[in-house]
Amino acid sequence: MSRLFGFEGLGELLGLPFVQNAFLAAALLGLVAGALAPLVVARGMGFAVHGTAELAFTGGAAALLIGISVSVGAVVGAVVAGLVFGLLGLRQRERDSVIGVVLAFGLGLGVLLLALYEGRASNKFGLLTGSIVSVDSSNIAVLVSVTIVVLATLAVVYRPLLFASADPDVAVARGVPTRLLSPLFAVLVALTTALAVPIVGAILVLSVTIIPGAAAARVTSNPLAATLLAIGIAEVALLGGTLLSLAPGLPISGYVATIAFLAYLVCRLVGRVRGRVRTA
Amino acid sequence: MTPRPPSAPAAAPPATSPAAVAVRGARVAFGGRVLWEGLDLDVRPGEFLAVLGPNGSGKTTLLRVLLGLQPLDAGEVRIAGDPARRGRGGIGYIPQQKALPEDMPLRGADLVGLGLDGHRFGPGLRGRAERRRRVAEALAAVGATSYARAPVGRLSGGEQQRLRVAQALVGDPRVLLCDEPLLSLDLAHQRTVSRLIDERRRAADTAVVFVTHEINPVLPLVDRVLYLVGGRFRVGTPEEVMTSETLSELYRTEVEVVRVRGRLVVVGAEDQHAHHDALESVR
Numbered sequence: 001m002s003r004l005f006g007f008e009g010l011g012e013l014l015g016l017p018f019v020q021n022a023f024l025a026a027a028l029l030g031l032v033a034g035a036l037a038p039l040v041v042a043r044g045m046g047f048a049v050h051g052t053a054e055l056a057f058t059g060g061a062a063a064l065l066i067g068i069s070v071s072v073g074a075v076v077g078a079v080v081a082g083l084v085f086g087l088l089g090l091r092q093r094e095r096d097s098v099i100g101v102v103l104a105f106g107l108g109l110g111v112l113l114l115a116l117y118e119g120r121a122s123n124k125f126g127l128l129t130g131s132i133v134s135v136d137s138s139n140i141a142v143l144v145s146v147t148i149v150v151l152a153t154l155a156v157v158y159r160p161l162l163f164a165s166a167d168p169d170v171a172v173a174r175g176v177p178t179r180l181l182s183p184l185f186a187v188l189v190a191l192t193t194a195l196a197v198p199i200v201g202a203i204l205v206l207s208v209t210i211i212p213g214a215a216a217a218r219v220t221s222n223p224l225a226a227t228l229l230a231i232g233i234a235e236v237a238l239l240g241g242t243l244l245s246l247a248p249g250l251p252i253s254g255y256v257a258t259i260a261f262l263a264y265l266v267c268r269l270v271g272r273v274r275g276r277v278r279t280a
Numbered sequence: 281m282t283p284r285p286p287s288a289p290a291a292a293p294p295a296t297s298p299a300a301v302a303v304r305g306a307r308v309a310f311g312g313r314v315l316w317e318g319l320d321l322d323v324r325p326g327e328f329l330a331v332l333g334p335n336g337s338g339k340t341t342l343l344r345v346l347l348g349l350q351p352l353d354a355g356e357v358r359i360a361g362d363p364a365r366r367g368r369g370g371i372g373y374i375p376q377q378k379a380l381p382e383d384m385p386l387r388g389a390d391l392v393g394l395g396l397d398g399h400r401f402g403p404g405l406r407g408r409a410e411r412r413r414r415v416a417e418a419l420a421a422v423g424a425t426s427y428a429r430a431p432v433g434r435l436s437g438g439e440q441q442r443l444r445v446a447q448a449l450v451g452d453p454r455v456l457l458c459d460e461p462l463l464s465l466d467l468a469h470q471r472t473v474s475r476l477i478d479e480r481r482r483a484a485d486t487a488v489v490f491v492t493h494e495i496n497p498v499l500p501l502v503d504r505v506l507y508l509v510g511g512r513f514r515v516g517t518p519e520e521v522m523t524s525e526t527l528s529e530l531y532r533t534e535v536e537v538v539r540v541r542g543r544l545v546v547v548g549a550e551d552q553h554a555h556h557d558a559l560e561s562v563r
Contacts, residue, residue, distance in 0.1 A: 042385050155403045163398035166386050169375045170447065173347050173457075174399040175367020217383045221431035226385050 006247040013246050018136070025135040026238035026252075028143045029199055029208065032150045032192045033238075034231030037213030038223065040189060042165040047096055048085040048186070049209050051103040052193045055081030057202035058110035059194075060127045065117050070127070071142060074197045078190035081106070086186025129251040130201030139198070146195055150188050161185055162223055200238075200253045207257040208234050215264040218271035233263045298361035300325045300455050300487030301346060305355035308341055314511050315341055317354065321506060321515060325454065326485040328478070328501050330492060330518075333508035334549070339491045342508075343457050346489065347371065360454045367399060372448030372486075374461040374477075377441045382433035388443050389428040392418050395447030418450035419443075422476050438469030445476045449486075456481070458490045462497050470497045477501075495522070496543045518544075 013019050040049055059077020060070045084102065088095040114124045122131070135143075154161075163171040164178040172178055189209070196205045212230035220226050241256030299322040307317035315338035323329050331339050344350035345357055348366035357364045359371065372395070386394075393415050397404060404411075419425050422442045427435055432443065441461060448456060456477065462470040478501045481488050490498060495505070495518070505521040507514045509530040514521050521527075522544050527535040535548040 038385055041383070156401055159394070159398050159404055160401060162386075163394045166384055167391065167394060167398075169378075170373055170395070170444075171398065172349065173371075173373035173375070174395075175348070176399045217385055221385050221387050221390075221433070223385050223390060 003248055004250070005244065008247050010243075010247050019246065021135050021137060021140055022242055023239060024140055025143055025199060026242045027235060028140075028147045029192075029196055030235035030238040031231060032147050033196060033208040034212050034234035035151060035154060035227055036189055036192055037209055037211075037230040037234065038216055038226045039161060039165055039185065039213070040209055041213035041217055042162070043185070045085075045186075045189065046206065046210050047099050048082075049189055049193060050206055051085060051099040051106075052078050052081045052186075052190050053197060053202045053205035054103045054110070055106045056190075056194045056197045056205075057127055058106040058113070060197060060202075061110040061113035061117070061124075064119065064123055064127070065113050070123075070198060071139060071194070075191065075194040077106070078194040078197075079187055082186035082190030082193075083183050086183030125251075126201070127197065128201050128203055130197070130199050130204065130253045131251055135199065143195055146191050150191055153184070153188060157181060157184065200256055201251065204253040204257050207253070207260045208238060211257075211260040211264050212237070215260075215267035218264075218267040219274075233260065233267075237263065298358070299323060300327070300360055301489065302358040302361075303345075303355065304357075306345065306352050306357060307354035308338065308345065308350065309353050316508060316511055316513055319355070319513060323455070323487045323489060325487050326481050328481060328488045328490065328498070328503045329506060330490050330495055330498060330502045330504075331506045331508065332492065332495055333513075334510075335493075337508040337510065339508060340459060342506075343373075343459055343489070343491060346455070346457055347373065369451065370454045372451060372453035372456045374441075374444050374448045374456070374458040376460045376463050377437050377444070377465055379437065380433045380435075380440060382431075384431070384433040386432050387429050388424055388432055388435070389415050389419060391432050391443050392424075392428075392446045392450050396450045414450055418446040421449070421480075422446045438465055438472070441465060441469065441473050442476070445473060445480075449480055452484065453486060455487045455489065458488065458492075460492055461490075462492065462494075467497075474498050474501060499542075499544065522546075 040046065056074040056078035059073040059075070061073070062077070063070045063073025081102065085095065085099055088098055114127070117124060160171070160176045161181050163174070164176050164181050168178060192209065193205050196208055200208060212233040213226070215233055216226040216229040219229060237256045237260040240259050241252045244255045245252040301321065301323035303319055303321040306319040308315040309317075331342060333339055341350055345352060346359065346364055348364045348368060359368065362368070393411065396411060396414060416425070416428075419428050422445050424439065424442045424446055427439055432440060435443070444461065458477065461473060465473065474497055477488060477490075480486055492498065495502065499518065502518050504516060505518050507521050507527070507530060512530050514526055514530055522537055524535060524537045527537055527546060527549060531549050533548065535546060538545045538547060
């Protein structure tokens with residue numbers, strides 16, 4: 001237990017620039033992931049996000065092997081996957097099987113690429129489980145620009161996107177370009193996923209891109225409130241996870257996933273109690 | 281059911297006001313199969329047109345044409361004088377009632393609001409007060425104010441379909457397109473929804489194109505019928521079209537139309553054209 005929770009020397013750690021970078025990165029990721037999460041849930045894209053994360057992992061592994069920036073590799077892998085999945089549209093069954101096929105292939109390829117890589121083992125492990133302290137100021141610059149691009153795009157397309165996600169038949173009838181919005185949203189998700197992979201790792205990207213949205217949906221059906229709540233949950237999970245992981249020196253993913261999961265349980269509970277009140 | 285009011289407009293509109301919907305020589309074919317051709321149709325403002333026919337006869341396709349989602353192979357279609365095109369304003373659309381997922385992240389008022397400006401890009405920060413007022417009015421008009429803030433996924437099918445009516449009408453459309461909006465509703469809700477549509481077209485002169493496989497729930501409201509069968513069609517008042525003679529001609533087999541207590545029963549026109557005609561094709 002003492003290995004999991006330690007606060008020894010936390011004060012000094014918090015003064016270090018790389019630790020401050022880590023917090024900044026976590027905060028930015030929480031903002032974009034939380035903003036997208038309710039739409040990911042509304043569109044039923046959980047599996048697609050998982051597939052995108054695995055492809056980001058493949059891209060990152062390939063980048064490690066050929067010696068270029070892992071972030072670049074992750075972005076390329078995720079955006080390619082996002083475009084493929086986005087073009088599949090909203091038909092659930094067909095989409096799920098294609099995602100499964102691409103995901104399995106990408107994961108296998110990524111493992112092979114990692115096995116061929118002869119550099120530091122922590123680089124390999126970091127792709128799967130994340131290591132936020134490796135975030136440096138050039139990563140921060142990328143994070144800031146992607147955050148701005150994603151949030152600005154979202155502000156412009158939010159209403160038609162919500163329409164197309166929640167009410168596709170009427171949205172099409174009203175002329176919403178659903179075929180265009182689907183890949184566009186997938187690219188936004190892919191960019192966010194690619195940012196999340198080095199931080200929380202490919203395996204646990206879902207903990208910041210799905211859980212906050214799924215949790216918020218339990219408590220409110222007001223789209224704006226759901227978005228704000230999802231951002232709040234993502235921030236608490238990421239910042240809290242970063243803080244808890246510092247002194248023990250363990251990967252943050254376990255902490256982030258646990259906090260997010262607890263938030264989900266709380267939201268389910270609140271939703272259930274409220275539902276009972278409403279029907280009573 | 282209320283009897284058909286004698287004041288229902290029957291005469292041709294004055295030449296100055298363009299028809300709400302004007303179809304000329306329209307032809308749609310998929311592959312080698314002609315859905316219909318040479319279709320001429322005018323729907324006046326305030327008129328209620330029921331579109332009937334078996335599955336696969338192109339009822340939903342006609343709506344897609346009016347919405348600008350399906351191009352014609354020949355002919356032209358105009359909505360309020362302008363060529364139909366995707367995303368044009370002034371058209372309301374009510375889909376079939378489909379159970380909305382329980383965790384759908386929308387409240388009643390949000391669903392209606394999407395009907396007003398959900399197709400617009402941009403953050404939509406201006407005119408929020410005006411938007412709220414119009415949404416509230418639309419909700420009140422269909423008697424849905426009490427569940428305006430409830431999650432749509434938790435509402436009954438009838439309540440959801442009332443919201444659909446408000447969603448379609450909130451933009452003050454000149455033309456209202458309905459695709460089997462009464463399907464899977466119980467009788468009481470069928471009456472409510474058709475009454476709401478009827479009130480609107482009388483109050484605001486909205487033309488209604490109402491696709492249905494069952495004319496009886498709306499029979500008292502219908503001004504004219506477009507009956508489509510296997511590429512053939514007939515347009516006219518229910519009295520003209522819903523006869524044994526006309527339907528036998530359309531179906532090319534012995535069909536009998538019987539009036540039973542104010543209801544029309546069509547015997548012998550069982551659906552031989554089982555074909556997928558659902559909204560799936562709209563996606």
